[in-house]
Amino acid sequence: MRARTNIILLAIVVLLVVAPVALRGRVTGSSQGRFIGSDTRAQEAVGEIAPSYAPWFRLPIAPPSPPAESALFALQAALGAGFLGYYLWARRGSKRSAGVPDDD
């Protein structure tokens, strides 16, 4: 029961991610090759509302390039996923050894 529900839920996630990529241009009219972050769009909106506003602070350190930034995002996801994987693996193992059946 749980396994089936989870598969359906994960399929929905995949669909939600794939659909925009598959439909791009047809629905949104966005001709660019990539999806612009909503935070960037918010920056543009600030520029329209308050054209004279200039960001007053900038960190001196920044990812050297867009690929480096993507790699750091991937690192963040990997750190979290690593811990989640460890949890799932360790708990499953300990349940098995304790003779407790999984409920899926």
Add this chain to the structure above:
Amino acid sequence: MHIMEGFLPAAHAVGWTAASTPFVVVGLKSIAKKVKDEPESKMLLGVSGAFMFVLSALKLPSVTGSSSHPTGTGLGSIIFGPLAMAPVALVVLLFQALLLAHGGITTLGANVFSMGVVGPAVAYFTWRALRKVGAPLGVAVFSAAFIGDLVTYLVTSMQLAFAFPDPVSGFLGSAVKFIGVFAFTQIPIALAEGALTTVIFSYVRSYNRDELVRMGVLRAREVAA
């Protein structure tokens, strides 16, 4: 989703930092108490933090042609209550501000307030309300995460509108504009977040059911079967 570095006037940056600080302090105390009462909850805290780490790192495309991030705060809000999420969100946001140039130090207070305070609070109360009326676990988890995600972005929109009211239509006009930027993009992403939170919760529920009962997340008779 986060407000970018330098994109709040200094007075707002200071104000939101002051507003968020007490929640972080109270949140740390609440985490310390939970971990003391229930030592095994350390693992669950790790899982909640790791889940937030993964989800807030995902940049998902949306049907609007924009992309945005989930928040990942729903799971921890359900397990630890809303107060505990402010310090966890602070860690995640600090990591992103310093290493990824995403969000910022000057906007940290505002971003903690949306992602670590209001979003988790609404997620938690959604969870509690749905449990009270007898909604199935999965429905309550999904809805809490979905609504918490959307509310986080609504707060971000309000914060930006408050800082940048439209010269003609004022705060409201500006709020409509920022909600237009965030809300529609966010709906499918919040649905994905709801689904992912429900999946991970189903594992936590079966692997840590005794702890969840002792922490008051689940009722004893629900896990007896």
